[in-house]
Structures are given as C-alpha cells and as structure tokens.
Amino acid sequence: MADNLERQGGIYHVRLAVPKDVQPAFGNRRILSKSLGTSNRAEALRLRLPYLAQWKAEFQSAREYDTLSQEDKDAAIHKTQHLARLFDELAQRGTLAALKVKPVDYRKIEGAVMLPASDLADLEALTQAGDAQGIIRFVESSRTQLLNFIMESDKTGVEAQEATDILSGTYKPRSPITKTLLLDFRAYYEKQGKTPKTTDVLIRKVEMFSDFLGKTGSALDFDSVVKYLDQLTDVKGTPLSAKTKKQHIWACNSFWKWACKYSSSWRETYKGTPNPFAEHDLPIVKGESISYKAFSREQVEALYANARTAGDRILANLIALGAYTGCRLEELGRIDRDSITFEDTTPISFAIADAKTKAGIREVPLHSQVVPLVLQLLEKSKDGFLLEGRPLDHSNKYGNRLDAVGKRFGRLKTAVGFNREFVFHSVRKTAITECHQAGGDIATMPALFGHETGLITLDIYSAGPSMEQKSKVIELLDFTFDFT
Structure with a gap:
C-alpha cells in the first residue's frame, strides 16, 4: 500500500x-x-x-x-x-x-x-x-x-x-508497481524460459502502465485501466488497435496474477480486490488491420526477381528459402551446416532447435528445387551459416542475425507498391496457403510449419508425422526462381 x-x-x-x-x-x-x-x-x-x-x-x-x-x-x-x-x-x-x-x-x-x-x-x-x-x-x-x-x-x-x-494540492499517489516488484517479476518470467525479447516487451508494457498511474495519480482499478487504454497511441498519435491494446492487458494481467501469488505485500494490499485487468471490452475499429496478408505465388516470384535486379543476392536467397520452407525470418537465420541433415552429400532437411513455441521446434525437409541453392550457399559460407548476416558476437540484442536484410525486404516491398499489411512473414503465409490449396495433408501441415493443432491426440500423444509425410507436403510448393 x-x-x-x-x-x-x-x-x-x-x-x-x-x-x-x-x-x-x-x-x-x-x-x-x-x-x-x-x-x-x-x-x-x-x-x-x-x-x-x-x-x-x-x-x-x-x-x-x-x-x-x-x-x-x-x-x-x-x-x-x-x-x-x-x-x-x-x-x-x-x-x-x-x-x-x-x-x-x-x-x-x-x-x-x-x-x-x-x-x-x-x-x-x-x-x-x-x-x-x-x-x-x-x-x-x-x-x-x-x-x-x-x-x-x-x-x-x-x-x-x-x-x-x-x-x-500537488500530491499524486505513487504507483504501487515498484521497481523492486518489476525486477522480481522479470526474474520469475525469465525462469519460465521465455525469450529475452518477449520478456522485455512484457516488462515494458507493465512499466508504461505504472508510469501512467504515477503521472496521473490514479488508483489501480478498473477505471484507471480503461483510461490508460483509451490514451494509448502510436508515434504518430493514432489510437492503437484493439489487438495491440489486448497485448497491454495481457502483460499487466500477467503481472497482477504473479503479484497476487508471490508478493505477500501485494496480496495484503489488494485483498478482495477484483482483477482490474479482467473483462475489458475492446471493440475492433473499422479499418483496423487484423492480420498480415499473404503474397500470391506470382508476387513472391516478382519480389525475388526485383531483389536480383537490384543486385541484392542475399535478399533474393532469403526470399527463395522463405518461400520453399515457410520458415520465420529468425529460423532461417539460424540454419547452419550443423543443423542440416545430409544423405550422402545431399542436404535433405534441417533442424530448428530454438523457436517461439514448443511446436516450433521441429525438423523441416528441404524441397528438391531448393537443394542446389543450399549447396551453393554452404560452399560459399565463411561461418557455416546458410545466409550471410551478423556474426553471432555482433548480433542484435535478441540474437537475430538477419535484422538488416529483413529491413531491406521491407524497403523492397514498399518500393514495388505493397503496404504495411505485407511483411516478410507474408512469405510464410504464402507457403502455407500454397500447400493447403494444393491439397496438403491438414494433419501434417501444423507439424511442418511449427503450429499446435489444439488436438490432444496430435499435440500430446502423437510423436508427429514422419519426414516422408512432411516431404510430400513441402514438395507441393512450386516457384519459378533463377538460382544461376
């Protein structure tokens, strides 16, 4: 208190x-x-x-x-x-x-x-x-x-x-979310195996709410949460979307549940107090972007060609690998010689050992059309990684090697006329969409692309589809890329 x-x-x-x-x-x-x-x-x-x-x-x-x-x-x-x-x-x-x-x-x-x-x-x-x-x-x-x-x-x-x-007449109550509590919360969250980026984003959102309480002198209650959400804007002053506001609620709600369980002083202070972060209605405003869109197959091929024309071979290779694997940007950045499985001298698959979720840890088969590119990149690699990027000791705060080439992709897609609804993750959506529309096995696709199914039978009891089943789905992809 x-x-x-x-x-x-x-x-x-x-x-x-x-x-x-x-x-x-x-x-x-x-x-x-x-x-x-x-x-x-x-x-x-x-x-x-x-x-x-x-x-x-x-x-x-x-x-x-x-x-x-x-x-x-x-x-x-x-x-x-x-x-x-x-x-x-x-x-x-x-x-x-x-x-x-x-x-x-x-x-x-x-x-x-x-x-x-x-x-x-x-x-x-x-x-x-x-x-x-x-x-x-x-x-x-x-x-x-x-x-x-x-x-x-x-x-x-x-x-x-x-x-x-x-x-x-100048008194404003201090925020009950103290720095000590936040440090303890961070330590707890890090022990749960969350990525540094996820932890930083979570803590930052709780800090933002705490700063709001301190500046306004508001009590920690349902009404103050409503006022906080209403005043949230982006750097241009545009109100945040309902989806983004829900992320703020999720972060603060996570802190509230942790404090009520592990902080004796917090339990004493808020004994019998309803959770102020629960049951907030956030209607979706017309025009809000619900999700990123997928490129068409032809659009991905055009992006690849534009990158080659611009002389950015690294970006072109990134687009091709993303299209033929459906992997996330960070996952592609971690593919190295040690993560690739060979049959004789031919690369047939690669392992993703670190991912956002448990389902993201998986083995991904290499499409037959992309094998020649993989061999070229391995031969030219100076550090063992498939794609050229930051050295591990120079990676950004969260260990991402490909942040620079990812930004180049953003500039490229904007230059050719794509809006903010299209990002590199849209290439992943393209790969999944193409497999689905080509008749890919719906029970195999989640394991191939790193998603949970929500079914106990598949997520808990099954050991997952075989590499042969995954290869059958990935081979449904068909892009026209010039690897010469």
Missing part, C-alpha cells in the same frame, strides 16, 4: 503495518486499521495523516516504554474529525464564500486536518468575526505544526513529503 489506504465496501480505511519489535505492545497485531468513513479518495488522503502520525508516535513511545494514554489518543482523533466537520459546515453555510476567501486559500483551509482542541474555539471566533486573513494565518500556522509533527515521527521523510504535497 503505497498510500496506506484500502477500500473496503466502498469506504476507505487507513492501514499501517506494525513493526515486529513493537507488536507485543499492540496485542501482537500486525496491522493497524481504521475506517475513515468516506468514499472520497482525496478526503481519505487527508484524513489518514493524523492516524499515521499518531500510530508512528505510538511505535516510538512503545520503544521508549512511554505509552500515550488512551484519552490523549482519542482526543487527537476527535480533534481532527471535529475540524473536518467544521470546515464542511462552514462551506455548506457559505460562510467562507461570504468572507470572500480565495479558492487557493480555501484549499489551504481544507488542508489543515489536525489542530489542538484549544485552538478550535479560536478558529470559530475568527470565523464569526469575519476575519478572512486571520483564518488564513491561523490555518497556515496549524499547517506548519502538522508538518513538523509528521516529520518528527517519520524517519524516512516519505510521509512528510506526501503530507507537504497534499496540503499544497
């Missing part, structure tokens, strides 16, 4: 953990809690201060064996509540307005939430006399006394800074 508040049944309660060394003085209670009798968060932020100050003073007194009397404790609380009621009454009667108190001064008056009982009569006397400036001076003096009291009882200065911000 970054702000020591918890909402129970619509009413805010102030809560504070009792230090272990003084718990015996508090009946071995671990948490002190008190209803503030309000559903208004701003009011609760003010009303919590005397309780926190009192409790911290009691902790210190318990350590010094000098416990305050219950009468004094009750008096401090009653004084605060009396003052709050007094200002409410003055506001309702219009007394402050009649005294022509400026709005900025009225906020100062609202900020004074703790006064000695003996001073209340003086304040009421000033009000009755119509001395507006006297009221302001009185409240400013009381405000200073309050801050001094909190500073003395708060060794870290955190509560004192919050009190200063609240009384000046």
